[in-house]
Amino acid sequence: MSAPNNSYDPVEVASLHPDAVARMRDDALAAIAGAADLDALKAVRVAHVGDRSPLALANREIGALPPAAKSDAGRRVGGARREVSEAVQARQAELEAERDARVLVEEAVDVTLPWDRGQRGARHPITTVAERMADIFVAMGFEVAEGPEVEAEWYNFDALNFLPDHPARSMQDTFFVAGADGAESGLVMRTHTSPVQVRALLDRELPVYVISPGKTFRTDELDATHSPVFHQVEGLVVDEGITLGHLRGAIDAFVLGMFGERLKTRFRPSYFPFTEPSAEVDMECFACRGASVGDPDRPCRTCSSEGWIEIGGCGVVNPKVLTAAGVDTGRYSGWAFGLGVERTLMFAHGVRDMHDMVEGDVRFTAAFGSEI
Missing domain, CATH: 3.30.930.10 (Bira Bifunctional Protein; Domain 2)
Structure with a gap:
């Protein structure tokens, strides 16, 4: 029986290469920063945090690695996914605050206006x-x-x-x-x-x-x-x-x-x-x-x-x-x-x-x- 391949290098898996993981993270962070509103951020979340996102697909490749290589690849991919998730939450909080401030201005009601100037009805x-x-x-x-x-x-x-x-x-x-x-x-x-x-x-x-x-x-x-x-x-x-x-x-x-x-x-x-x-x-x-x-x-x-x-x-x-x-x-x-x-x-x-x-x-x- 042959011994396990403990010398397997995870960088041979393209999606787990440190440069590839960093590129996927940077692309996600750029897309999050560029989301102009909550609808755009929702689309970014699906593309970069969802089950079919590049980092999620890379995470699936870790299971095929030998035990000695899993730990390092897991830390690298997990760290990138955590950064992306935190960036999404931070950007959502910013956009929600902007929306609430805009609503307060656009839908403001001046309660000091005269209350008795409503248009009165009339008999037809x-x-x-x-x-x-x-x-x-x-x-x-x-x-x-x-x-x-x-x-x-x-x-x-x-x-x-x-x-x-x-x-x-x-x-x-x-x-x-x-x-x-x-x-x-x-x-x-x-x-x-x-x-x-x-x-x-x-x-x-x-x-x-x-x-x-x-x-x-x-x-x-x-x-x-x-x-x-x-x-x-x-x-x-x-x-x-x-x-x-x-x-x-x-x-x-x-x-x-x-x-x-x-x-x-x-x-x-x-x-x-x-x-x-x-x-x-x-x-x-x-x-x-x-x-x-x-x-x-x-x-x-x-x-x-x-x-x-x-x-x-x-x-x-x-x-x-x-x-x-x-x-x-x-x-x-x-x-x-x-x-x-x-x-x-x-x-x-x-x-x-x-x-x-x-x-x-x-x-x-x-x-x-x-x-x-």
Whole structure:
């Protein structure tokens, strides 16, 4: 049996040569010193301290050495690894201290600033405009009536003389509420506040003078002038001897109360299933008073140089609607109107884009003050 090779020189293993170990140590120390932040130091730690680092691989070679050579190689490699590990810990402490100092500066809060200067909220202008519109009619003797936003089709369509094949009852305009297992429920998200008028005729003693402000829903895309959720103020009068003259007077009083000046109004023939005859209501442009019509040198953005602004629809209540509500059409007659709250807000305050009303930016609502 041959004797053990006690004269084996570990320097013959290239990775254990003193110069090689010193080079690996120096490379690691240089990389650690050059790490600019904690993320970079993490990458250096993996490269020079991890299980696949040069010094770790060199340490594995020690096990193949003869006993007499292991001690010297172990001290040499172990010392280099210890220096590298200590350098990593020291550099990490430096970088963490730099990070903490930077955070203290960048995220500092001046606790001496006035505490009472936070931005205050405000009621949404749609709410205040709707209430102002309703108040104008309440001053004329109307009562405010309310109803559910999820409404039965009978109130929303049938009682208002919408025939079963009317286009407004299609999925293009109306949000239908699905019943159990997808079956028809007979419910819709109300497309106007007119169902409140039907409920008022059924629940109240005649004569009826009601105003019904509220939220309505239609399948419109959100753009500068349309929204799938919008607000209306509708009015209904049913009494003996009611004429279109009374309606015209109420509209003129509304324009005066809302815009603060006597602006002309006009009716244009139109069609609504629940009124006959029906009309669109136009108001004289409050910005140009018609002066921009036919004058290219004086264009008006408010009315597009047409001189008139459409503000709503109206008409004499269709006898079929009165009959559906159990009203004696031989004795009573009435009229109704509908005004858009968003449209009124746009006209009264120069709002150009519907997005401003629905995006919830407090800077938009705060501009209207804290009116209550």
